[in-house]
Amino acid sequence: MADEVKPISPLKNLLAGGFGGMCLVFVGHPLDTVKLPPDICSWDVVWSIHHRNYDPWRANQVLVTVPIPGRFDRRVSVCAETYNPDEEEEDTDPRVIHPKTDQQRCRLQEACKDILLFKNLDPEQLSQVLDAMFERTVKVDEHVIDQGDDGDNFYVIERGTYDILVTKDNQTRSVGQYDNHGSFGELALMYNTPRAATIVATSEGSLWGLDRVTFRRIIVKNNAKKRKMFESFIESVPLLKSLEVSERMKIVDVIGEKVYKDGERIITQGEKADSFYIIESGEVSILIKSKTKVNKDGENQEVEIARCHKGQYFGELALVTNKPRAASAYAVGDVKCLVMDVQAFERLLGPCMDIMKRNISHYEEQLVKMFGSSMDLIDPGQ
Numbered sequence: 001m002a003d004e005v006k007p008i009s010p011l012k013n014l015l016a017g018g019f020g021g022m023c024l025v026f027v028g029h030p031l032d033t034v035k036l037p038p039d040i041c042s043w044d045v046v047w048s049i050h051h052r053n054y055d056p057w058r059a060n061q062v063l064v065t066v067p068i069p070g071r072f073d074r075r076v077s078v079c080a081e082t083y084n085p086d087e088e089e090e091d092t093d094p095r096v097i098h099p100k101t102d103q104q105r106c107r108l109q110e111a112c113k114d115i116l117l118f119k120n121l122d123p124e125q126l127s128q129v130l131d132a133m134f135e136r137t138v139k140v141d142e143h144v145i146d147q148g149d150d151g152d153n154f155y156v157i158e159r160g161t162y163d164i165l166v167t168k169d170n171q172t173r174s175v176g177q178y179d180n181h182g183s184f185g186e187l188a189l190m191y192n193t194p195r196a197a198t199i200v201a202t203s204e205g206s207l208w209g210l211d212r213v214t215f216r217r218i219i220v221k222n223n224a225k226k227r228k229m230f231e232s233f234i235e236s237v238p239l240l241k242s243l244e245v246s247e248r249m250k251i252v253d254v255i256g257e258k259v260y261k262d263g264e265r266i267i268t269q270g271e272k273a274d275s276f277y278i279i280e281s282g283e284v285s286i287l288i289k290s291k292t293k294v295n296k297d298g299e300n301q302e303v304e305i306a307r308c309h310k311g312q313y314f315g316e317l318a319l320v321t322n323k324p325r326a327a328s329a330y331a332v333g334d335v336k337c338l339v340m341d342v343q344a345f346e347r348l349l350g351p352c353m354d355i356m357k358r359n360i361s362h363y364e365e366q367l368v369k370m371f372g373s374s375m376d377l378i379d380p381g382q
Contacts, residue, residue, distance in 0.1 A: 096132040111158040119256035132214040144199040153209040154185040160205015165198040254344040260331035269328045273318030282335030
């Protein structure tokens with residue numbers, strides 16, 4: 001069980017649970033085991049996911065070799081070679097460079113700026129990745145990738161909307177959508193699996209692709225180093241202890257690291273939520289605006305309700321409820337956080353969702369019992 005958030009009052013104890021481990025405040029037992037929606041995956045598919053790293057929520061691909069000129073051709077089954085990113089073999093592969101105009105380069109940089117997979121690259125590595133990426137325009141109803149096919153590329157979305165379709169028992173259904181941002185295809189390049197979903201453009205759009213060779217030479221090897229850095233820390237995070245090792249490693253593969261200075265605001269009450277945070281080092285203060293207390297400028301004053309520390313997390317409440325941020329978070333001293341975007345949160349932390357949702361209801365009931373229906377706190381939606 002996790003170390004409890006140190007509250008400043010009974011109210012803060014409750015709210016601290018909501019922002020730093022709500023399930024730990026209200027649930028006195030380990031988190032549930034991994035379960036996927038039964039209408040999406042039968043137990044034999046769940047077994048495959050668990051043992052073979054299948055991922056029905058994200059389109060996947062395998063490690064295959066393909067000439068760059070044929071990168072859009074449909075692939076048939078190809079045996080993938082093994083690859084050990086820990087081996088420090090001499091890099092003899094020629095650099096892949098797709099020339100770009102200044103305008104294309106700017107568009108590419110904008111599309112990639114929030115891709116967590118690129119966050120831990122040094123400037124030289126990132127430059128090589130951007131050099132190797134190529135632009136692909138798509139039309140409405142175009143299949144970018146198809147479930148079951150082998151693939152060759154990792155994709156970053158510049159613009160356009162895309163349905164994620166999964167076929168099971170000859171029935172196809174949509175399990176999600178990308179809306180003008182995001183990326184797909186990376187897990188198969190890491191785990192050597194066929195594509196687990198079909199991605200279909202529902203509007204005209206533009207993608208940036210990265211070939212397998214460059215991806216594994218830079219991204220996979222860099223992620224192997226990141227794994228060594230974060231493995232022991234991730235294992236110590238109470239929320240993640242109930243997950244299998246392979247599931248925790250998938251989390252390591254998609255998280256990024258962000259550093260915040262003393263007093264810097266990490267999330268803002270009322271804003272749309274796009275990320276989930278685990279504190280790697282330092283201390284974070286959680287504050288909510290008061291209805292009655294105002295500052296010298298006449299604005300609603302923020303009241304501290306909790307402090308979160310190493311190994312604790314925050315930002316999950318808005319992602320679970322699909323509501324604006326319920327509080328703001330500020331760095332107390334220098335802070336390092338591991339950050340997971342909303343797509344990865346929904347895909348990889350699904351096992352925690354039911355518990356979190358149950359606890360939100362319990363959490364609200366407890367607030368009403370303690371303070372009545374009228375609380376001295378600003379609704380985050382206002």
